Amino acid sequence: MAAAGLKYFVDASDNWRAPVILFGRVNERSPFWWEGPDGGRILTWISRHYIQVASLFGLPPQISAGRDSLPIFLQAYDRPDYKSDGVLVFGTQVENTDLFPQQATLVGEWNKVYAFPKLRFTGFSEAMEYIGGQLGDSIPVIRADGGPYWEDGLTTDAYTTAIARSNEQRALAAEKFSTISSIINPVIRPDSEAMKLLWDNLRMFDEHTWTADRSWRDPEHKETIQQSRVKDSRATNGKLLLEQLLERAMASIADYIQRPSGTLVVFNPLSWGRSNLVEVDIDKGIELVDLATRETVLYQELYSGQGFRHARFLAKDVPAVGYKSYALQPAKIEPSPPAPSTSTTMESSYYRVVLDPETASVRSILDKELNRELVDSSSPYRFNQYVYVTGADKPRNLALEYKPNLPKPELKPHGASGGRLISVVKTAFGTVAKMESSAVNTPRVETEIFLFDGQKKIEFLNRVNKTKVYTKEAVYFAFPFAMDHPEFRYEIQNGYVNPARDIMKGGNLEWFSVQHWVAADQDNITAALIPVDGHLVTLGDIVRGAWPKEFGNRKGTIFSYLMSNYWETNWPAGQGGQYTFRYAVTSGRNLSPGALSRLGWEEMSPIEVNEIMRQDKAVTLPRPLAAAESSFLQVDLPNVVLVTWKRAEDDQGTILRFVEVDGKLGTVNVQVPILDLNSGWICNAVEKNLKPLSVSGHSFRFPVKPFEIVTIRVRGTTALYLPE
Numbered sequence: 001m002a003a004a005g006l007k008y009f010v011d012a013s014d015n016w017r018a019p020v021i022l023f024g025r026v027n028e029r030s031p032f033w034w035e036g037p038d039g040g041r042i043l044t045w046i047s048r049h050y051i052q053v054a055s056l057f058g059l060p061p062q063i064s065a066g067r068d069s070l071p072i073f074l075q076a077y078d079r080p081d082y083k084s085d086g087v088l089v090f091g092t093q094v095e096n097t098d099l100f101p102q103q104a105t106l107v108g109e110w111n112k113v114y115a116f117p118k119l120r121f122t123g124f125s126e127a128m129e130y131i132g133g134q135l136g137d138s139i140p141v142i143r144a145d146g147g148p149y150w151e152d153g154l155t156t157d158a159y160t161t162a163i164a165r166s167n168e169q170r171a172l173a174a175e176k177f178s179t180i181s182s183i184i185n186p187v188i189r190p191d192s193e194a195m196k197l198l199w200d201n202l203r204m205f206d207e208h209t210w211t212a213d214r215s216w217r218d219p220e221h222k223e224t225i226q227q228s229r230v231k232d233s234r235a236t237n238g239k240l241l242l243e244q245l246l247e248r249a250m251a252s253i254a255d256y257i258q259r260p261s262g263t264l265v266v267f268n269p270l271s272w273g274r275s276n277l278v279e280v281d282i283d284k285g286i287e288l289v290d291l292a293t294r295e296t297v298l299y300q301e302l303y304s305g306q307g308f309r310h311a312r313f314l315a316k317d318v319p320a321v322g323y324k325s326y327a328l329q330p331a332k333i334e335p336s337p338p339a340p341s342t343s344t345t346m347e348s349s350y351y352r353v354v355l356d357p358e359t360a361s362v363r364s365i366l367d368k369e370l371n372r373e374l375v376d377s378s379s380p381y382r383f384n385q386y387v388y389v390t391g392a393d394k395p396r397n398l399a400l401e402y403k404p405n406l407p408k409p410e411l412k413p414h415g416a417s418g419g420r421l422i423s424v425v426k427t428a429f430g431t432v433a434k435m436e437s438s439a440v441n442t443p444r445v446e447t448e449i450f451l452f453d454g455q456k457k458i459e460f461l462n463r464v465n466k467t468k469v470y471t472k473e474a475v476y477f478a479f480p481f482a483m484d485h486p487e488f489r490y491e492i493q494n495g496y497v498n499p500a501r502d503i504m505k506g507g508n509l510e511w512f513s514v515q516h517w518v519a520a521d522q523d524n525i526t527a528a529l530i531p532v533d534g535h536l537v538t539l540g541d542i543v544r545g546a547w548p549k550e551f552g553n554r555k556g557t558i559f560s561y562l563m564s565n566y567w568e569t570n571w572p573a574g575q576g577g578q579y580t581f582r583y584a585v586t587s588g589r590n591l592s593p594g595a596l597s598r599l600g601w602e603e604m605s606p607i608e609v610n611e612i613m614r615q616d617k618a619v620t621l622p623r624p625l626a627a628a629e630s631s632f633l634q635v636d637l638p639n640v641v642l643v644t645w646k647r648a649e650d651d652q653g654t655i656l657r658f659v660e661v662d663g664k665l666g667t668v669n670v671q672v673p674i675l676d677l678n679s680g681w682i683c684n685a686v687e688k689n690l691k692p693l694s695v696s697g698h699s700f701r702f703p704v705k706p707f708e709i710v711t712i713r714v715r716g717t718t719a720l721y722l723p724e
Helices: 020-024 052-057 063-077 103-113 124-138 151-184 192-206 222-254 593-604
Strands: 008-012 032-035 041-047 263-268 274-283 286-290 295-297 300-304 308-318 322-330 345-347 351-356 361-367 385-390 412-415 417-426 430-439 442-452 458-466 473-480 487-492 495-497 518-522 525-531 536-539 557-564 577-589 608-612 629-631 640-647 654-660 666-671 675-683 689-692 699-704 709-718
Touching (some): 151 192, 151 222, 151 593, 222 263, 222 608, 263 274, 308 322, 345 430, 351 417, 487 593, 525 557, 525 593
Parallel strands (some): 008 041
Antiparallel strands (some): 032 041, 300 308, 322 629, 345 351, 351 361, 385 473, 430 442, 458 577, 487 495, 487 518, 518 525, 640 654, 666 699, 675 689, 675 709
């Protein structure tokens, strides 16, 4: 918010699902400077409730009610350090009701009767300027995260939540490549209306409620079903829009690549070169040839149709914000499927992994570099084990809402069991194991485990077939790291949080919302998890309705918190069907937040694929882009991520947004080979020019602070010219 140039922020909180005010009383410390990881500040007021007027005066408002309630409300501000004579009463009346017109006359009627305190209607900015001006240097500074809140509501619809989480990452790729395509060929304009609609869908999906207030008692009611359909469409329509935008942009760029039809082009939206798995359909009798190395690329066949194979291969060293080409040519020999093994041990130069077929999970992971076992053998759970939790059906318990007099629910975790090993296969990129198991209300869990030869990571792909029920439930995957007293970290939008020290007093300490990664650290060892499809984790234990006031000492188990129906309003009451949940795991000595962020961005920002078809290039023409590979932008600092590259809202050049992810000060050098730059500006996040930027040829540079979001505007002309 500070990066956007905002001065003031108000939070009107409902403590039903997070008692941040009940425990921390942060409303009574308002206003305060809220300082972010990059040092940016915004003057913040937290209201006791979003219906503060109603809580003081009733509805319709009564002067007599305020006579007794206002003195109690004002007691919190009757202290030496509060030097203003004004306070903010923010929030009028409860939602889902008609407006009470009596509110409009409340101030006048009160002031006719009472000389003190005086009431007045005011704009929020006017009130904050008045109060802040009187408080001056006495305003406190809070450097803390607000903590998790109602994010667990999204676990009531894990399927569309996973789609939306993917959309948010891939939308950035669509935005980048749409912009690049318009620079390469100025005749093409980005589809700004489709892009706006895509972002609107993402915002509306993230809005905090899903369905009608009767959804829990009447889940099959027409109103519940229709509202759920609208909410889910924000994710599904968003996916269609971003794929339309991506295909349009990639096809436009591929048209300028000096390659004929019969070429597979893979696109990397990230600002560093990378190697990642890609899945694609390849016609039978066709092989892939890497045009940069001229080597045939071996692939793993996953399934086939009458004339094609659905294949998985490792796209190696795809350039930063760029592409790499593969020729699709007649195969010299037909690939033979690898012979499967029944061994329960997988091994690479980095890890030795021992499988546990009974639970379709992992029994042991030995980090060879550290000579360290990563899996807690004393845990009741195996590594990447599916866990289904029953209980909490008794109404009015602490899993459903916070009330200090309510009982804790009796929850029972059920780990997946009855599993079997299907296959272990050696591929060109590593070893892949397949297993399956089942659990309560979950007929099948199919698990694939990828152990890479050349990369220090293990990937898990879990396909869950779950039955829809309306009894209270929760679903997790467990990752018990062998650490007895770890410190935890997890990434937020521009920084990371240690929940034991960085969350405001009163913040929720049972579940946590993760951007790209969560890590456990002990004895200079880091073990990290990338939860690709689910944003929530719990640390040390599942959600039990404990509402702890202190984080305390917890064991190193990280639970990916995927599904629940611990609600009684506004969210789906049950869910079932086919789900996919992916994870990546890595480990090392004192892994930095920057290194973890890069891995997280790679896992959650897929390499996109476009095929140059026969009808795309019927005529052979000179084309300016290199046949084998090319990069459209390079950033010299590995700790700085290009978040997006878009057309400016005022159409004056293009906007590049960067974020520093490692907590380091530095100067960033950016190369843009496709642009002859003539001017540049450092802007705020809403694209207002702040100061000129020095540009030279195809490059520009700018300073960056730890965890800072930096927005840059550049103007120039295309540097690509078609051969004569």
